[in-house]
Amino acid sequence: MNFLNLIIIAFRSLNKNKVRSLLTMLGLIIGVASVIAMLAIGQGSRDSIEKQISGLGTNVIMIFPGASFRGGVASAAGSALSLEMEDVEAINNECQSVKYTSPVARTSGQIIAGAHNWNSQLYGVYPEYLEIRSLEIESGNMFTEVDERRASKVCIIGKTVVENLFDEYTDPVGQKIRIRKIPFQIIGVLKEKGQSGMGSDQDDMILAPFSTVQKRMRGSQRNVQQIYVSAHSEELITKASEEIDEILRQRKNLAKNDDPPYMIRTQTEIVEMFTSTSDTMIVLLASIASISLIVGGIGIMNIMLVSVTERTREIGLRMAVGARSRDILRQFLLEAILLSLTGGFLGIGFGTLSSHVVSSFAGWPVIVTSYSIVLAFVFATAIGVFFGWYPARKAAGLIPMDALRYE
Amino acid sequence: MSSNKKIISVRGLTKIYDMGEVKVHALRGVDMDIQNGEFTAIMGHSGSGKSTLMNIMGCLDVPTSGEYYLDGVNVKDMTKDQLARLRNQKIGFVFQTFNLLARTSALENVELPLLYNPGIKAKERKEKAMHALEMVGLADWRHHLPNQLSGGEQQRVAIARSLVNDPVIILADEPSGNLDTRTSFEVMEIFQQLNSNGITIALVTHEADISLFASRNVIFRDGRINREVKVENVKNARLELEALPTDEDNYL
Numbered sequence: 001m002n003f004l005n006l007i008i009i010a011f012r013s014l015n016k017n018k019v020r021s022l023l024t025m026l027g028l029i030i031g032v033a034s035v036i037a038m039l040a041i042g043q044g045s046r047d048s049i050e051k052q053i054s055g056l057g058t059n060v061i062m063i064f065p066g067a068s069f070r071g072g073v074a075s076a077a078g079s080a081l082s083l084e085m086e087d088v089e090a091i092n093n094e095c096q097s098v099k100y101t102s103p104v105a106r107t108s109g110q111i112i113a114g115a116h117n118w119n120s121q122l123y124g125v126y127p128e129y130l131e132i133r134s135l136e137i138e139s140g141n142m143f144t145e146v147d148e149r150r151a152s153k154v155c156i157i158g159k160t161v162v163e164n165l166f167d168e169y170t171d172p173v174g175q176k177i178r179i180r181k182i183p184f185q186i187i188g189v190l191k192e193k194g195q196s197g198m199g200s201d202q203d204d205m206i207l208a209p210f211s212t213v214q215k216r217m218r219g220s221q222r223n224v225q226q227i228y229v230s231a232h233s234e235e236l237i238t239k240a241s242e243e244i245d246e247i248l249r250q251r252k253n254l255a256k257n258d259d260p261p262y263m264i265r266t267q268t269e270i271v272e273m274f275t276s277t278s279d280t281m282i283v284l285l286a287s288i289a290s291i292s293l294i295v296g297g298i299g300i301m302n303i304m305l306v307s308v309t310e311r312t313r314e315i316g317l318r319m320a321v322g323a324r325s326r327d328i329l330r331q332f333l334l335e336a337i338l339l340s341l342t343g344g345f346l347g348i349g350f351g352t353l354s355s356h357v358v359s360s361f362a363g364w365p366v367i368v369t370s371y372s373i374v375l376a377f378v379f380a381t382a383i384g385v386f387f388g389w390y391p392a393r394k395a396a397g398l399i400p401m402d403a404l405r406y407e
Numbered sequence: 408m409s410s411n412k413k414i415i416s417v418r419g420l421t422k423i424y425d426m427g428e429v430k431v432h433a434l435r436g437v438d439m440d441i442q443n444g445e446f447t448a449i450m451g452h453s454g455s456g457k458s459t460l461m462n463i464m465g466c467l468d469v470p471t472s473g474e475y476y477l478d479g480v481n482v483k484d485m486t487k488d489q490l491a492r493l494r495n496q497k498i499g500f501v502f503q504t505f506n507l508l509a510r511t512s513a514l515e516n517v518e519l520p521l522l523y524n525p526g527i528k529a530k531e532r533k534e535k536a537m538h539a540l541e542m543v544g545l546a547d548w549r550h551h552l553p554n555q556l557s558g559g560e561q562q563r564v565a566i567a568r569s570l571v572n573d574p575v576i577i578l579a580d581e582p583s584g585n586l587d588t589r590t591s592f593e594v595m596e597i598f599q600q601l602n603s604n605g606i607t608i609a610l611v612t613h614e615a616d617i618s619l620f621a622s623r624n625v626i627f628r629d630g631r632i633n634r635e636v637k638v639e640n641v642k643n644a645r646l647e648l649e650a651l652p653t654d655e656d657n658y659l
Contacts, residue, residue, distance in 0.1 A: 002525045004529075005522045005523070005525070008522065009522055012511065012515065016509070016510040017510075313506060314508055316506075317502075317506045317519075318519070319491065319494075320465070320467060320494060320500050320506075321495060321500065321519055321520035321523060321568070321572075322491050322494050322495020322496070322520055322523040322524065322572075323491065323495075323523050324487070324492075324523075325487060325488075325491075327491075327523060400467050401467045401468055404467075404502065404506065
């Protein structure tokens with residue numbers, strides 16, 4: 001028998017029992033819909049976390065001095081001075097996978113502009129810091145290499161600082177401000193970036209040349225508080241961090257298994273740390289939802305079994321007019337698959353719909369990924385085959401003579 | 408079609424049903440031929456073996472021993488699938504209980520056997536089904552569902568279904584068993600009409616008056632052929648129908 005006829009037969013017999021077909025599918029529709037919705041909600045929250053962390057910059061690697069709170073006071077004090085300018089240069093010159101390097105000198109203090117004042121973080125950085133953190137200048141210019149060499153008293157300010165120091169009619173570029181009593185000229189304003197993944201305001205900061213901050217505000221210390229590095233590409237992040245580790249070990253004469261007096265954190269690690277929680281949630285939600293898929297599958301098996309008994313005479317007749325056992329098997333299997341596929345389709349529709357309803361009511365970000373649709377679909381079909389097989393075998397095993405006389 | 412070609416030929420047919428403790432001898436050696444174009448009525452009481460023979464002739468069951476030739480082909484050693492194909496292409500079944508698919512239009516019911524024949528395309532299937540419905544006079548009822556049809560009409564749809572694959576023989580198992588006299592005669596009229604067009608028919612019945620519409624009666628008893636009669640005065644179903652008192656007559 002050709003496949004088209006088979007589809008005609010299966011479709012006709014489902015079509016004849018519309019209500020029953022729909023009720024059978026209901027379990028699967030709910031199952032698929034809940035899987036889709038759960039995955040969409042999970043994926044949405046995962047993505048928003050990822051997006052916030054990617055706000056950290058482009059392929060960022062951070063190097064901090066000291067293993068924060070290990071081994072008591074003495075070691076912590078010593079480790080605070082463990083990174084030096086020479087380390088920055090070595091990383092910049094010797095690491096193949098590193099694109100940009102910038103030391104960071106951090107200080108905070110009162111900023112005064114005319115009658116207004118504000119307390120903010122001041123970062124002394126290289127011009128490359130902009131690329132590393134994927135910051136953009138909205139107006140004005142970034143300071144340059146020359147400013148760095150001269151330790152010029154120029155700065156770039158974030159949106160929050162602008163709002164707190166200037167009224168909306170004043171262009172901050174070109175204005176003078178005083179940071180801890182030292183006058184700085186504003187040469188640029190940063191584009192708004194919003195909150196970071198950890199909840200801090202990324203627009204509440206001031207950037208100035210590293211040498212300016214290091215020499216004029218931190219008393220020309222040799223040690224570097226932080227080093228920001230950007231790898232050439234996402235794939236090279238791990239390699240870059242290994243290279244950095246190797247160079248720093250070499251410079252500090254450390255053996256392979258010594259605990260280093262610095263920490264290297266990559267963006268990938270931070271992303272993984274945060275997304276692993278939401279991944280666990282996704283798996284949990286999806287597995288709860290997939291239970292309803294299985295229940296839906298059992299529903300299909302149940303109805304198919306009832307259907308085989310109820311249609312015994314029909315099966316007998318089909319066999320009498322020439323259906324082979326395998327035709328009957330295929331018919332019932334196909335009916336189960338058609339049911340589960342249609343259920344899957346409707347479920348995907350309802351799932352997408354309900355996740356959008358959730359997002360508009362609860363304001364959660366939802367993302368219906370194509371992979372969740374494919375997954376739900378494959379799952380639904382597999383359930384159709386799995387739970388349809390037994391009833392179909394039962395139907396195909398009937399003896400035509402007895403089936404025809406079945407009351 | 409040559410008129411003396413044997414459509415069915417059985418030799419020494421036996422059938423034993425093994426019911427565990429007891430063995431039921433349904434057939435105890437039957438020899439019978441059905442020629443092309445014959446209208447045979449197989450008669451007998453229940454348990455006489457006529458239904459068993461019908462099942463074997465219809466390739467729904469296999470004999471315990473003996474030979475069975477259908478249209479010149481030995482059926483004995485065929486696989487289930489081969490038997491299914493034989494049923495699909497050579498045999499038309501008419502049942503006592505009609506066995507139409509519920510909630511399925513007359514046309515789709517008639518189409519059913521052709522759906523199991525991969526060689527027949529959709530267009531040809533529709534045409535053949537329509538033609539078969541025309542032959543039983545129900546072309547205008549093609550979209551009706553079985554529950555919208557009377558018993559007689561349902562049986563005529565079933566006859567159309569048995570015709571649709573151009574079978575070498577139609578096997579009718581008590582086709583009038585569930586019908587009143589008038590509709591029985593109507594059904595027999597159709598059988599006679601089909602037979603006069605050259606279609607071979609074998610009919611199982613236990614009603615003597617029905618068997619008189621056939622040209623030959625084979626009477627079974629205890630799993631053997633008891634006797635065979637050539638019907639001298641074959642009753643004409645149409646004339647019998649006309650002779651029946653109509654509802655109007657009853658009112659008068």
